[in-house]
Amino acid sequence: AKDRGKGRFAIYDDTLERTHEADQQLGADLRQALADERFTLAYQPIVLLPGGEWIGLETLVRWPDARIGPDTFIPIAERTGLIVPLGSWILRTALAQLAAWNTEFGAVAPHHLGVNVSARQLREPGFAEEVGDALVEFGVRPNQLVVEVTETAVFDGGVALDTLVALKALGVRVALDDFGTGHSSLGLLRTVPADSLKVDKSFVAGIGGASEEAVIASAMIQITEGLHLRAVAEGVETAAQADTLYELGYRFAQGYHFSRPLPPAEVRSHLLQRQLA
Numbered sequence: 001a002k003d004r005g006k007g008r009f010a011i012y013d014d015t016l017e018r019t020h021e022a023d024q025q026l027g028a029d030l031r032q033a034l035a036d037e038r039f040t041l042a043y044q045p046i047v048l049l050p051g052g053e054w055i056g057l058e059t060l061v062r063w064p065d066a067r068i069g070p071d072t073f074i075p076i077a078e079r080t081g082l083i084v085p086l087g088s089w090i091l092r093t094a095l096a097q098l099a100a101w102n103t104e105f106g107a108v109a110p111h112h113l114g115v116n117v118s119a120r121q122l123r124e125p126g127f128a129e130e131v132g133d134a135l136v137e138f139g140v141r142p143n144q145l146v147v148e149v150t151e152t153a154v155f156d157g158g159v160a161l162d163t164l165v166a167l168k169a170l171g172v173r174v175a176l177d178d179f180g181t182g183h184s185s186l187g188l189l190r191t192v193p194a195d196s197l198k199v200d201k202s203f204v205a206g207i208g209g210a211s212e213e214a215v216i217a218s219a220m221i222q223i224t225e226g227l228h229l230r231a232v233a234e235g236v237e238t239a240a241q242a243d244t245l246y247e248l249g250y251r252f253a254q255g256y257h258f259s260r261p262l263p264p265a266e267v268r269s270h271l272l273q274r275q276l277a
């Protein structure tokens with residue numbers, strides 16, 4: 001495993017058709033990268049509309065080679081089970097980071113931090129306890145942590161749903177991610193103890209004019225208001241989209257228009273500026 005050929009990464013390229021061997025190689029390299037602590041975390045701001053003030057951050061894991069995104073390696077980590085130890089590392093690193101921001105910035109620190117949790121992690125017995133222990137260890141208030149789960153991770157109930165109920169009992173918040181793209185979106189709202197919905201970027205992308213997406217995005221904000229949930233619009237790339245979302249009633253947004261996912265040092269310089277302002 002030491003002779004890492006220079007051209008090796010070519011086989012991972014997201015644009016190439018993936019082969020079984022490439023997946024196996026990536027699986028082995030993921031394991032090694034976790035052991036060597038070569039993953040990093042980026043943090044993307046969640047902002048208030050219309051002004052764009054930061055209210056929270058979402059944690060997004062990064063592989064050392066930026067050409068390979070989590071859409072490529074997370075599914076492999078899920079299939080191989082590596083997502084369980086990788087997910088623990090992500091959770092602990094993110095909470096340690098949040099604790100450091102809390103200490104340095106107090107009231108200016110992010111109000112909440114989202115961490116993506118995959119179905120496999122939710123089905124792991126003891127996951128809620130692990131989260132509770134980590135919150136105590138790092139001294140983070142439970143309601144500062146938002147666990148982001150997809151509809152498909154929880155739609156069949158079972159252990160995954162029990163885990164969410166246990167997390168809620170700890171005071172942790174739950175966000176339903178990529179909302180609207182699964183097969184049970186509305187029905188889930190009756191059973192899943194969610195605090196917020198992250199409206200998928202596919203709806204935001206098509207929101208201009210009298211599109212179907214605009215009608216759906218409008219219906220979704222009305223449902224969340226009626227159920228006292230928060231709605232976060234994902235993938236906001238233009239000022240026009242942000243304006244339309246605000247007119248529809250959205251108050252929380254995330255996307256390249258406001259900020260790309262940032263390394264911790266850039267988050268810190270933003271917080272320093274806010275503190276001095």
Ligand code: C2E
Nearest residue numbers: 060061069070071074090116117118235236237255256257
């Ligand atoms: P997600 O949870 O829906 O995360 C949002 C994705 O949208 C991120 O992609 C983010 O960089 C991207 N994004 C943000 N703003 C915009 C925008 O304005 N336009 C567009 N087109 N995209 C935008 P990323 O970081 O590549 O992550 C992809 C997916 O990989 C995530 O989707 C999530 O499902 C998974 N993932 C990422 N980090 C983690 C993690 O730490 N744990 C787990 N289990 N999954 C993760």
Ligand code: CA
Nearest residue numbers: 058116148177
């Ligand atoms: Ca997410």
Ligand code: CA
Nearest residue numbers: 177178198234
């Ligand atoms: Ca999402």
Ligand code: CA
Nearest residue numbers: 071150177178
């Ligand atoms: Ca996604």
